[in-house]
Amino acid sequence: xxxxxxxxxxxxILLDIEGTTTPVDFVTRVLFPYARARVAAFLTRRGAEPDxxxxxxxxxxxxxxxxxxxxxxxxxxxxxxxxxxxxxVRWLMDRDRKSTALKSLQGRIWEEGYRAGHLRGQVxxxxxxxxxxxxxxxxxxxxxxxxxxLAQKLLFSGSEAGDLTPAIRALFDTTTGAxxxxxxxxxxxxxxxQAPAAMLFLSDxxxxxxxxxxxxxxxxxxVRAGNPSAPSGHPVVRTxxxxxxxxx
Numbered sequence: 108x109x110x111x112x113x114x115x116x117x118x119x120i121l122l123d124i125e126g127t128t129t130p131v132d133f134v135t136r137v138l139f140p141y142a143r144a145r146v147a148a149f150l151t152r153r154g155a156e157p158d159x160x161x162x163x164x165x166x167x168x169x170x171x172x173x174x175x176x177x178x179x180x181x182x183x184x185x186x187x188x189x190x191x192x193x194x195x196v197r198w199l200m201d202r203d204r205k206s207t208a209l210k211s212l213q214g215r216i217w218e219e220g221y222r223a224g225h226l227r228g229q230v231x232x233x234x235x236x237x238x239x240x241x242x243x244x245x246x247x248x249x250x251x252x253x254x255x256x257l258a259q260k261l262l263f264s265g266s267e268a269g270d271l272t273p274a275i276r277a278l279f280d281t282t283t284g285a286x287x288x289x290x291x292x293x294x295x296x297x298x299x300x301q302a303p304a305a306m307l308f309l310s311d312x313x314x315x316x317x318x319x320x321x322x323x324x325x326x327x328x329x330v331r332a333g334n335p336s337a338p339s340g341h342p343v344v345r346t347x348x349x350x351x352x353x354x355x
Contacts, residue, residue, distance in 0.1 A: 117325065117351060118305040119247035119276075121295060123286075124254060126311035127329040129262065133229040138258075141220055142213040143200055147193045149216050154189050159215065163192050165208030170195050205253040207281045214258035221265045228266035231331065237347035238274035244351070247299055249277040251291070251308075256280050286315045292322035309350070313339040 125134045153159050167188075173180045181194035199209045220226040241248055250259050259278045263271040277299060284291030296303045303323030310316055311334060316326040320341070327344045330336040336343070344350050 116305065117246060117307045119249060119296075119299050119301045119307075120241055120351070121249050121251055121292075121306055121308045121319070121324070123308075123310035123312065123315065123329070124250060124252040124259065124262070126331060126334055127309055128230050128234050128250075130229055130231065130331070131334060137226070137229075138213070138217060139200060141226065142216045143197060145216050145219075146196050146212070147189075149212075149219070150189045150192055153215075154192075159212070162208050162212040162215070163188060165211070166192050166195055166206075169199075169206055169208055205281060205286070207255075210253060210255045210258065210280065214255035214261070217258055217261055221261045226261075226265070228262035228264075230263075230266050230268055230271070231347075233347040235268045235271060237350065238271055241351065242274045246351070247276045247301065248274055249279065249295065249299060250275060251279045251283070251286065251295060253281055253286060256282075286312070287318050289318045289321040292319045292324055296322070296324070307351070309344065311336075313337075313341070316341045 122128055125131055150159065150163070154163065167183060170180045170183055180198050181191070183191040183195070196209060196212065199206050217226060221228075238248060250263075252259055254262075256278045259280070260272065263275060277295075279291075279295050279298075283294050283298075292306075292308065293303060296306055299306075304325075307325045307327065308316065308319040309327050309329045310319075311329045311331065313328065316328060316339065320326045326341045327350070328336065328339045328341040330343050330345050332345075
């Protein structure tokens with residue numbers, strides 16, 4: 108399989124997480140249920156902390172925006188903000204919403220789980236070797252995920268393959284922008300000091316790849332074993348072992 112095409116030398120690689128570096132099942136069957144089962148107790152214990160209060164305020168603002176947009180989220184009771192936040196969190200999770208406030212709160216819950224030894228990050232077997240190879244080649248490596256930067260750090264630092272964060276230059280989440288917005292990818296390129304044309308983005312989501320390509324990046328659709336795929340108009344990679352396997 109040829110490497111995905113790139114305009115000039117690829118100086119930086121940008122990766123999605125779910126379905127790209129990490130099995131979808133780990134996110135949907137381990138991380139999400141873990142946060143859902145513990146969100147009420149977490150907010151009861153830590154809801155007065157400034158960072159958690161900011162998450163709750165963010166959830167409330169997003170809920171109000173949902174209501175203005177015609178959705179019917181659970182009611183928000185002023186006399187029961189914790190219960191209201193829990194109900195809205197579960198409503199968002201039922202819809203797999205890429206809510207920035209939700210992702211921030213989930214990251215804090217997962218942080219407790221990693222520290223307690225209840226969670227260990229999972230990556231595909233080819234990921235550690237590819238990270239090491241790309242770093243040895245002198246390429247920058249960055250992550251762009253809807254999960255919070257904290258959640259990303261936890262997954263890669265506490266992975267079953269060991270601490271992978273030394274290979275990663277930067278982590279980006281939706282505070283940078285939506286993953287379907289070309290401007291998000293331009294911002295990431297600028298933050299890395301790279302021209303978009305010098306970057307390669309790998310993801311399993313066509314809309315994200317379309318946005319990155321519109322920003323000027325090279326792209327490839329990551330199709331992992333067991334995950335569905337459909338024609339996307341982007342080159343396909345099934346293993347990182349064949350991605351930029353030789354220096355340019």
